[in-house]
Amino acid sequence: PRVTQWLAALPSTGRKEAWRDVQPTPPGGQIVKPIHKGKEPVSQQFVLFTGPTAKAADLATELAAEAAGEILQTRLLETLREAMGATYGVNAMVDLSSKPRPEYSAMIQFTSTPQQADTLWAASQDVIAALRRDGPTADELQKFVAQSRRGTEVAAKTNGWWMGQLSQAMNEERPFTDILGWSARLDALTTDQVRDAARRFLDPSRVARFILLPENGVVP
Numbered sequence: 001p002r003v004t005q006w007l008a009a010l011p012s013t014g015r016k017e018a019w020r021d022v023q024p025t026p027p028g029g030q031i032v033k034p035i036h037k038g039k040e041p042v043s044q045q046f047v048l049f050t051g052p053t054a055k056a057a058d059l060a061t062e063l064a065a066e067a068a069g070e071i072l073q074t075r076l077l078e079t080l081r082e083a084m085g086a087t088y089g090v091n092a093m094v095d096l097s098s099k100p101r102p103e104y105s106a107m108i109q110f111t112s113t114p115q116q117a118d119t120l121w122a123a124s125q126d127v128i129a130a131l132r133r134d135g136p137t138a139d140e141l142q143k144f145v146a147q148s149r150r151g152t153e154v155a156a157k158t159n160g161w162w163m164g165q166l167s168q169a170m171n172e173e174r175p176f177t178d179i180l181g182w183s184a185r186l187d188a189l190t191t192d193q194v195r196d197a198a199r200r201f202l203d204p205s206r207v208a209r210f211i212l213l214p215e216n217g218v219v220p
Contacts (some may be wrong), residue, residue: 014049018137021100026050026198031208044212049106051206056098059178063185064197067144069106071136071194072202075127080110086120087112094201098166098172104201114213121209128202135195145186152182 010216028051073092079086094106112120136144155161165179187199 019100020025024101025209026103026105028206030205032211033209034211034213036213038212038214039216041114041214043114043214044111045109045117045121046210046212047108047121048208048210049206050200050208051104051106051201051203053096053102053104053200056172057096057104059174059181060185060188060193061197062096063189064193065094065096065104065201066148067136067141067189067194068197068201070144070147071140072108072128072131072198074140075131076108076110077123078164079123079127080112080120084120084123086116089152094197095199106201117211117213120209126205128198128204131197131198132202135191135198138191141194143190145189149186189207 027047051128069092072094073090076090076092080090090108090110092106092108096102096104108124110120110124152161162179166176168174169176169179
């Protein structure tokens with residue numbers, strides 16, 4: 001009865017709706033933006049690599065991009081936290097999207113003291129350059145594949161994982177049968193694919209770096 005009263009009674013004009021792209025295009029080039037706010041002697045850095053892609057990425061490329069982000073995060077943790085002792089944690093990820101337009105975004109985020117902000121970014125650039133140049137080691141790739149397999153095997157036992165996969169397939173207009181190929185895609189992933197993904201999606205010519213510093217902090 002409520003559906004009949006409140007939904008079926010809504011007027012219809014017969015108009016056909018269509019979405020339009022209102023999302024701003026990410027800026028190109030290199031951007032550095034220090035922001036001075038707050039009193040706490042802590043620096044937070046958010047680095048974003050963005051750019052267009054020629055077409056929507058296939059599932060193999062999406063997996064290689066994910067691997068590049070995971071391996072980059074591990075290397076940054078080993079360098080910035082364990083070797084330098086300069087940060088508590090690092091987040092890194094690479095994401096590809098097809099709508100509203102084919103594009104990529106890769107994110108790195110970490111905290112430090114204001115005095116170490118530039119030093120940590122310089123060290124991060126070295127880590128990124130090495131991954132783009134040489135790609136991951138065989139051990140790094142094997143570890144990523146093993147972790148992803150375990151995680152997916154557990155997640156695939158839940159309705160939420162299937163609902164997310166079905167929704168993504170519909171949104172990207174991919175056949176549902178592609179969902180079942182996740183294990184084969186992991187088996188087929190190579191170090192060269194991950195290296196190529198790092199070169200494409202961690203492009204130093206298209207990076208924006210935002211640094212939050214205390215109001216009386218240093219300017220990078």
